[in-house]
Amino acid sequence: MAVELVPVSAGELPAGSTLLQTELWARLKSEFGWEAHRFRVTGVGGDDRPLLLLTRRMRAGFALGYLPHPLADQPLDTVATLPTRLTSALPDRLPTGLTLLRVDFAHEADAPGLTSQGLRRAPVDIQPASTVVVDLDPQPTDLLSSMKPKTRYNIRLAEKRGVTVREVSGSFLPRWYALYRETAERDRIVLHSGEYYQRLFDLADEEPDVRLRLLIAEHEGDLLAGIVVSQVGASATYLYGASSNVKRNLMASYAVQWEAMRRVREDGCRTYDLFGIPPTDDPAHPMAGLYRFKTGFGGRIVHRAGCWDARVQPLRAALFCAAERARTFYFKRVRRSF
The missing domain is CATH 3.40.630.30 (Gcn5-related N-acetyltransferase (GNAT))
Incomplete structure (x- = not known):
């Protein structure tokens, strides 16, 4: 069966496996500056899956689409096709002038499989890419x-x-x-x-x-x-x-x-996700203490693929990403030094 995305109304998202793809998250983000677009995904298993897309208008006319941890229980090669499906098959469901569509993968890293879909690594991750998951x-x-x-x-x-x-x-x-x-x-x-x-x-x-x-x-x-x-x-x-x-x-x-x-x-x-550690055990990292604290509880260190971009408007998306890099440098390197 082919994968199909079916738009649904508020309150009609199927049950999912991650908080960031729930009706709760859609409603919360809708109250704090985002617009929620809900879909039912068919053809990926026995039950329908939820797909929550968040969009937001930014400064200078940029428009960002964000998929937080979509289809976390499905194969990565299936999830990697979502940007193409959304931008080509459902343009009327997306805001006009969308600059880029950012996918925050909950799957463990597999860069070749993502670049083959035309995706580029985002300058920053929105959700923590590395974490510790304890088997309960x-x-x-x-x-x-x-x-x-x-x-x-x-x-x-x-x-x-x-x-x-x-x-x-x-x-x-x-x-x-x-x-x-x-x-x-x-x-x-x-x-x-x-x-x-x-x-x-x-x-x-x-x-x-x-x-x-x-x-x-x-x-x-x-x-x-x-x-x-x-x-x-x-x-x-x-x-x-x-x-x-x-x-x-x-x-x-x-x-x-x-x-x-x-x-x-x-x-x-059955699992407890401690949700966020530095990528390596680096004593010089500003969050080195957090790494030691969370890894101390045992569990498995997971390095997720993190955020990848589909540049809908390539030139404007490149400008947006350049601004993100500059902002990240300021807050992580310059501002922390004062």
Whole structure:
């Protein structure tokens, strides 16, 4: 059977295997500057698959199309044909003047297969291309045994020193967001507005295909860490994390991650994606500590193909990508030096 893309209305996306291809994500992004285009994909297996395309008008008249982790459970050679199918077969469903269509592949890297489809590596990745995925099938004792000794030690240290972990509702988000801002200032990372995370939880309450968890770690009344974890099908993903500048010796961040793994495992999840590490174990990398932290939980290091572009308007797309490179250089090299 040939692969076919069928436009569908809001609320009609089939269930998928990744958060970024759900109705929840379509609705959230539609409230924060993007336009959502929904499709049902047939001919790729027994069940229909969702396809969410996001488009956005940029400065200077650029228009970006973005496919976040499309058809993650399908072969890469099938997914690589999507830009051609969208731009040639469905031009009336795309905004006029589309500059480029960016595909963020969840598949492990296979550059030859992508370049053969006329795609070019994007200057930047939108979602993390490298990550750690923990297999949750083993028993908890075996999961602990597969972790690095220092990680096991820190988990037990947190418990011994009285760090407690509990799950809270979305009403706790203002306190968590205050801690997240503290984290962003310390680690010099960019974050969304508090309204963004509140809407994420509000919309999740209305979408049966997604479950969000907010877990916090405390000690003697002090909020030390908090993480947001999503569940879609049998997969759980660590989305956002915050940690305090105080009592860091109590290792609360280790405790809250371990409790999250145990809870989603009990809920039927088979994998836990720690969602984002530097590409290599480079001590000079600004996020070297993040690499050590996440790889300490064991699991498999995955290098995804990341973002690739179909340049619908080649000259304008080249200008857009050049501007992206300049902006990335400024924020990663120049601004971080001050």
